[in-house]
Amino acid sequence: MTESTARAGVKSAVRTVALLEYLAARHDKPARIREISEALGMPRSSAHALLRTLIGQGWVRTDETGTLYGIGVRALLVGTSYLDGDPYLPMITPFLDDLRTDWDETFHLGRLDGTDIVYLATRESPQYRRVTNRVGRRLPAYATALGKALLAERVGAERRSHLPQDLVALTPRTLTCPDALDEALENARVRGYAADDEENTTGLRCFAVALRYIWPAQDAISASVPVSRLTAERERELIAALCAVGDKVSRVLRPVANGDKWFA
Template sequence: MEKSSARPQYPIESVDNALKILLLLGERSELRLTEVAEYLGVASSTAHRLLAMLQYRGFVRQERRSKAYLPGTALTGVAFSILQRFDVRQTLHPFLEELNKETKETVHMAVLDGGTVRFIDAIESPRAVRVTSRLGQSMPANCASSGKAMLATLSTEALHQLYPTDELPGLTPRSIRSRDALEKELGNIRRRGYSISSEESEEGVSSIAVAFPVERSTLRLAFNTAVPVGRLQRADVKRIAELMRATVERAAELLH
């Protein structure tokens, strides 16, 4: 790995090794205890203590069945905080403005972080009665239209790694709370090309979401349009969904 500056006069080896682990995790989808120990040139017990501390602080998490180490919520939280000031938001914001102007409803851009959806950009509806912005908020992906749209881009194997048991978290009585029900819903989303949520994340709120093609970006992104339940008719769903699909298709051309 490339070093960004000269070695400090008084290096702290344990800190250096912990940072090396995080850098290695940036290059690989998961880490094993043995490969961490081998990479650092330390005993397995030392590698285990380093990983345990990173896990304690939320920078890594351990997959229950495989025992592999994956990025934790603290690490991805830092990454997405930086992402809010990064190029992808600047690049895609004009397309959110288009959607907001066309629909006159609140629109969001979201990113998938494991089993969590994070809202990284938003424009509120100009109407008096509107869905308030969720900018900066996060919630279980299975409870949000954006989350479901992005989960539909995962393989069955990846979905099962994300949700190893059938029980899922919920936010309202309408939230999908089982993996079996979620898989059925994801199949419907893949067939129609967009996701719908009706009071699954918040009472009184419906939303429609379209995920970006996964081959266009290393991130899993989605746009959504959020509408008060009483204002969203069946004809509106199809109209907004088609508008969003066309917008996402154009926006995706700018991603690498």
Template sequence: MPVTEGVNSVVHAIRILEQFKNGAGLSAGEISKLTGIPRATVYRLLKTLSLQQIVRQGDDKKYRLTLRLMELGNAALAIPSLQQTVYPFLVSLSDITGETGHFSVLDGYHVGYIAKKESPHPFRMLSYIGWRGPLHATAAGKMLLSYSNSDFIDSVLDQKLHQYTSHTITDPDRLRQEIENIRSSKYAIDDEELSEGLLCFSVPVFFEEKAIGSLSVSGPKQRLLQKTTDEFIEILNQKSEGITKKLMYGIK
């Protein structure tokens, strides 16, 4: 392969990756129009990126980014590492609440957990960094979904929504109303929707006026009910604002 072709391929691949924003899916044709790269070239590069698990094609035939970029460079969202930036805030969140704190981002049709601080209690939410959860059955997932564009929300609602517990929202109309409520209140709750006995609260984290992730706290419902919802949301919002200031200005 000539050197110039190799360089052009890398440049084209980077330009393709730059088109993915806010979890929105894109078809090869749409990417070709946005970048001016010939459709045949786009198809070839998307196939390569798919084989390397950097993008994933959904049931709607559109492509979305995965967390593979995080694995490759641990810097898919920000430099320095977003994980390193948010972790001190997760530690503080866990210290204050006594529960498990997570920072999550959209990963295709899932919520991807990229940073975590465990609760000191032996009975706590079982999760791990890199875990991909359902958007419709987690507080973090519903929060990220509420800040997504309408096309992406429609594509999620068009899919069969798996019922994890008797509390899981599987009716598209009800979930759409839930999304509207979350967008209005600016916080989301998972009340035993993913796992019986588990309660979770989540708020958005902004950077340059865009919701780039979700900050959440999770634990056994019986223990979390010792505080009010307002208390948890206030704590989460304080930590979320701290993360935003740290990302924008380097302020702790």
């Protein structure tokens, strides 16, 4: 293989990944080729050729007119394979089950991935059910309690590497001022838990703690509660329960992880 052929192959691979991530991020909103071309800075001819290849392999689907494109069913295989192969997920989810049973609220497990938090598991309260399942969903780390709990574990350049250049508001309450965010993260570090006050979903408050079975922590667990029924006493009790479970999970998994470099 010549050097130019290798470069072309790498460029094609990068474009393929970017295309799949773009379609996945749109959830149930299919895209037209013009939107794909503009979003990825890709010539329409190249986008069309790549789409036809991915459709043939089942990674992209299209409607009967052949003008709308969405993520294909084969992408599901990659996501489920990741979850099935994770050594820690089966050990953490029973704790989420116990929290949901004891408190009848919605609890999440999330992992830091670049500037985002990725939801790996959710245990929903019958009192509050979301329209869509959160598993696999990505949100900016700075706008979630899960993300803040993990950002608070980091300082300086390491923290900045997990923040986008611009802090975009998801709701009117999202912290978009870097200084205000830094202050919130320092408060979270000192008190041992993070919170978001309707910062990514209007009407919901969330509290989260990092799971310190590896360092720096990559995972966190959280509780989501509608503000309409959250009292000060309930808040204190939920935070205490999260901190206790977070400490227990960390102690149980730390010997198993044993300096795991999987996340390096």
